[in-house]
Ligand SMILES: Nc1ncnc2c1ncn2[C@@H]1O[C@H](COP(=O)(O)OP(=O)(O)O)[C@@H](O)[C@H]1O
């Protein structure tokens with residue numbers, strides 16, 4: 001279970017960032033007093049336009065950033081005070097693939113598995129399953145630098161799941177993927193959910209969220225403006241689909257702002 005309690009994240013901007021973001025002062029409130037709870041056995045969506053604060057929030061949950069205010073508990077462990085315990089139960093995936101180009105998928109999988117202290121026979125078993133699922137087996141001995149972007153992304157996903165985490169956090173899971181790989185990824189997320197894992201994704205693609213997510217939080221300019229199921233989002237906005245519901249929430253939020 002992931003419990004985000006009144007989390008605020010403020011970035012301090014340098015001069016260059018202030019100019020780029022046309023900021024009036026050097027404080028950027030990226031996430032504003034957000035509270036959300038997500039449970040095992042569901043796909044939970046963090047939805048919102050670019051710049052809403054989705055990545056910032058997910059980085060806080062994954063212990064890559066400390067919240068400025070508030071608390072996050074992952075299976076009861078505090079992300080700031082018990083980072084190590086939190087990292088053992090989560091995988092944080094993004095589409096920025098960072099893998100050493102000289103090594104093969106097989107080598108990398110084993111290397112990271114051993115870092116987690118997983119016995120070799122268990123690593124082999126997980127490797128077989130994940131490599132077969134993502135069709136990596138046929139190029140498992142090639143160097144990463146020889147692989148296409150789609151292949152690299154699949155390898156990076158497989159390697160991130162080596163420790164069989166109970167919580168999988170995926171920032172913009174299908175962004176930049178070709179249609180076949182994207183489907184393989186979303187199908188795998190559903191499989192993880194069926195196995196009782198908690199999957200948290202961020203996306204700005206509302207039709208994708210509508211198809212995938214059991215519950216969702218809508219983030220606009222750092223604030224959570226809605227949390228609930230698809231049905232609740234539609235009922236509350238009298239919308240026919242999630243995209244319309246999003247624009248209705250967006251319109252209301254901007255009305256209050258202006
Ligand atoms: N490292 C950083 N330093 C300063 N500002 C940042 C940093 N990362 C993100 N921001 C700003 O915080 C806001 C939220 O960004 P982000 O969390 O990446 O949003 P999203 O993932 O929803 O597109 C944006 O205005 C962005 O420019």
Ligand SMILES: [Mg+2]
Nearest residue numbers: 054055056171
């Ligand atoms: Mg982002």
